[in-house]
Amino acid sequence: MSSKKTLKQILDESNKCILVPCVYDCASNHAVEMCGFPISLLSGGETSIAMNGVIDYGFTGLTDLEWMVSRICQTSSIPLICDIEDGFGGPLAVYRAARRLSGAGAAAIQLEDTSDMENSTRILPRDKYLAKVRAALDALEGTDCLLIARSNADPFNPEEMKEGCERLQEAIEIGAARGQYVIAMMVAIINYEQAAEMAKIVTGPKIFADVRAEKGADGHYHPSVTMEQLTDLGFCMCSTHYTLKAAMEGMLEHGLANFKNQSVAYTFENAPATGIESFSASGMFDPQAYMKLENTFTGEDKEYTIVGHKVEEYPEGFVRPDIKEKL
Numbered sequence: 001m002s003s004k005k006t007l008k009q010i011l012d013e014s015n016k017c018i019l020v021p022c023v024y025d026c027a028s029n030h031a032v033e034m035c036g037f038p039i040s041l042l043s044g045g046e047t048s049i050a051m052n053g054v055i056d057y058g059f060t061g062l063t064d065l066e067w068m069v070s071r072i073c074q075t076s077s078i079p080l081i082c083d084i085e086d087g088f089g090g091p092l093a094v095y096r097a098a099r100r101l102s103g104a105g106a107a108a109i110q111l112e113d114t115s116d117m118e119n120s121t122r123i124l125p126r127d128k129y130l131a132k133v134r135a136a137l138d139a140l141e142g143t144d145c146l147l148i149a150r151s152n153a154d155p156f157n158p159e160e161m162k163e164g165c166e167r168l169q170e171a172i173e174i175g176a177a178r179g180q181y182v183i184a185m186m187v188a189i190i191n192y193e194q195a196a197e198m199a200k201i202v203t204g205p206k207i208f209a210d211v212r213a214e215k216g217a218d219g220h221y222h223p224s225v226t227m228e229q230l231t232d233l234g235f236c237m238c239s240t241h242y243t244l245k246a247a248m249e250g251m252l253e254h255g256l257a258n259f260k261n262q263s264v265a266y267t268f269e270n271a272p273a274t275g276i277e278s279f280s281a282s283g284m285f286d287p288q289a290y291m292k293l294e295n296t297f298t299g300e301d302k303e304y305t306i307v308g309h310k311v312e313e314y315p316e317g318f319v320r321p322d323i324k325e326k327l
Contacts, residue, residue, distance in 0.1 A: 006144045007079040007107035017230040024050040028243040034318040044083040046244045073105025077321035082106040091135035098139035108146040133171045150185040155194045165201035172204035192225045199233040208238040274315035283312030289323040
C-alpha cells in the first residue's frame with residue numbers, strides 16, 4: 001500500500017507556507033523530490049513547451065494533461081497539483097476534466113476564471129465562474145483531489161482586485177458548505193502589499209502564485225515576499241517557477257562548451273550538485289534500487305548497467321524516495 005501523503009494531510013501537518021516548485025515532466029518532478037520539496041505543481045505553460053514544443057497559448061489539451069499527470073503521479077512520492085487553465089470549456093467540460101485528472105492521480109486541480117488563453121486577462125462574470133467551481137466540486141466529491149480556485153483579476157485595478165477576491169472567498173464557502181476544501185489563488189499578485197490586500201477579503205486557505213525576486217541596492221536578488229510573511233497572512237502554499245529555466249540554462253551552458261570543444265569533457269568535469277563525473281544522469285534515478293526490488297522476486301543478484309557499463313551510485317545528500325512509489 002502506498003505511503004504517499006495526500007495534499008490535505010501535508011497542509012494540515014504544516015504550520016508554515018510551503019514553497020511549491022512548478023514541474024513539467026517526470027524528470028523535473030524527480031529533481032524536485034530529490035531536493036526535499038513535499039509538493040509539486042504541473043505548470044501548464046512549461047508542459048506545453050516540454051511536451052509539445054510550443055508556447056503556452058491554449059495548445060495543450062485535456063488528453064495531453066491526463067497523459068502527463070498519470071505518468072508523473074505514477075512515479076512520484078509527493079502529491080502533484082495540476083493547472084487545468086479554464087477547464088477546457090464550460091461547466092460540463094470542467095466536470096469531465098476534473099473527473100479524468102483526479103482519476104489520473106492529481107492531488108488538486110487549479111481552475112482559473114477566464115474563458116480562453118488568448119484573453120487570459122479578461123475574467124468571466126462571477127456567476128459563470130462559480131458554475132464551473134460547482135461542476136468541479138461535484139466531480140471531485142469523494143476523492144482526495146482538492147480544488148484550487150484561481151482568479152486572473154488585475155491587482156492594480158482596485159475594483160477588479162476586489163471582485164477577484166470576493167469570488168474566490170465565495171468559492172471557498174461553496175466548498176465548505178459541501179464539506180470540501182477549496183484553496184484560493186490570485187495569480188497576478190506580485191508583492192507583500194498585494195498579498196495583504198487579498199488576505200483582507202480571502203480569509204480561507206490561499207496560494208501565492210509565482211513568487212519572484214527583485215534586485216536590491218546590493219546588486220543581488222532578494223525574494224519579493226518571504227515564506228514567513230506569507231505564513232502570517234494565512235497563505236498555505238507559494239508556487240515558484242525555476243525548473244525549466246534551470247534545465248535550459250544547464251543544457252545551454254554544457255552545450256556551448258561541448259560544441260566549442262567538440263567533446264563532452266566539460267560535462268564530466270562540471271557536476272556542482274551531485275559530484276557525478278559522467279555524461280549520464282541515470283544514477284540520479286536510482287537504477288540499482290529497481291534491481292534490488294526485482295532481486296527480491298527472483299532471488300538473483302542482478303545489477304543495472306548501460307550496455308555493460310557500470311552506472312554511478314545515487315548521489316549523497318539528496319532525498320531517496322522508496323522505489324515502490326515509482327513503479
